[in-house]
Amino acid sequence: MKDIATANLDEMTPAQFEEYLPELFETGGGKISEDPRFTNFFKANPNCAALVSDLETIAEQAKSLFEPTHEPSDSVWSNIASKLQDGAGKEDQDS
């Protein structure tokens, strides 16, 4: 992983910038799109600004998936209950 601290932003190409993104997203501690270090770079490279903004949106929206949306069918609990009754759980608990 590359460290942006040692990079020359004035001469950086979009492809080079992208190589820093995985680490930047991890260590940025905030929104990369609002980081003043990149203001000029984003002005000169609007595609990179769009990319960063989109990736931030995706990461943010992913949190909304944390709450579950799906439910198992009733047969799942029936199977569990029946296996527990048959002693499947107890067997291993004792082992």
Place this chain on the structure above:
Amino acid sequence: MELQGVPSMQTKPNPGFFKRNPPIAGEAEAIELAKSGDAEAFSRLYALHKRRVYTLCLRMLGNVSEAEDMTQEAFLHLFRKIGSFRGESAFSTWLHRLTVNLVLMHLRKKGLQLVSLEETINPSEEDAPRRDFGSRDTMLAGSVDRVTLERAVASLPPGYRMVFVLHDVEGFEHNEIAAMLECSTGNSKSQLHKARLKLRELLRNPQNLPLLKDFSEPVGQKGVGR
């Protein structure tokens, strides 16, 4: 946490998980009763956590039938091992780790024996995100709605989907994911980045995304397997 055949995970407290997994009313009592074999308390724990565990399995496996089987396995394991839960992390975090480990073990049994996911996690070139800096990039229009994002996540190649779900949805840290997937943290970060790039690509054409009812492709049959 010691599970038969399941790699044990560190259980150091993680404040982030307590934030995302606040205690549920009645859960602590149910855990204590379930530890002493109270079947009613165990069924209460199932009712409290079945949707989260099943959704996690479904997202990781992309297949309803396998997700139900793994949900069943996860709760049977929970019943056997609940005595070892000591409250060092939120119960749901502990349960999710247990579930993730079981799903990964299931995937390895299916066709990934003795093969590190680091070698197999990378999807084929056609599945990888395209690099198109040459042309004008358009931004995603407005915010991404939850249903569309869910459909896009379901369309990700399995390796990308795994890392994205574990990190961005479930909130695991890269070092935890690396331990679970037996890869380096750098690889986990890189896969997450590629997953987000691929999602961006998919979300630009939401009309092409499959409906959620099409969760039907077992992971071991494409992408992760050899």
